[in-house]
Amino acid sequence: MKSLNITRFLDSAGEVYITNVLKCRPPGNRNPAVAEIKACTPYLDAQLEIIKPEVIATLGNFSLSYIFDKFGLKKDKISKMHGKVFTVSTIASVKKIMPLYHPAVATYNPGMKEVLVEDFKMLFFTLAKNTNTNQQQIIFL
Numbered sequence: 001m002k003s004l005n006i007t008r009f010l011d012s013a014g015e016v017y018i019t020n021v022l023k024c025r026p027p028g029n030r031n032p033a034v035a036e037i038k039a040c041t042p043y044l045d046a047q048l049e050i051i052k053p054e055v056i057a058t059l060g061n062f063s064l065s066y067i068f069d070k071f072g073l074k075k076d077k078i079s080k081m082h083g084k085v086f087t088v089s090t091i092a093s094v095k096k097i098m099p100l101y102h103p104a105v106a107t108y109n110p111g112m113k114e115v116l117v118e119d120f121k122m123l124f125f126t127l128a129k130n131t132n133t134n135q136q137q138i139i140f141l
Contacts, residue, residue: 017139019047021062053139060102063141083119085126098123
């Protein structure tokens with residue numbers, strides 16, 4: 001089985017920023033409530049405005065839902081959307097959005113490790129193919 005070496009990928013990906021929809025984990029590691037997401041997303045929106053990433057990699061269902069709603073994209077189950085690249089045009093730029101499973105999925109389901117490796121390869125290919133500069137900005141959330 002291939003190794004999921006995210007660190008090596010991140011080292012070669014240009015400018016990488018890692019953030020989250022929530023700014024703190026809910027008690028008991030439960031899924032976030034809608035009110036918690038609403039309370040935190042203004043901070044995420046500010047980060048996106050400041051960083052202006054060319055590529056947004058969503059990690060898991062909550063970030064996928066928020067980003068797809070924000071950019072007016074039709075969402076589906078992550079099992080149908082992961083590893084695909086979606087292009088959105090904003091007033092200021094064109095962005096690539098790529099939904100990925102959250103890496104923790106491999107902890108709970110070791111069979112998903114290969115899927116994650118393939119998705120990260122696709123993300124790396126997308127970065128290499130669509131680069132406008134030597135150092136793209138990518139944000140994981």
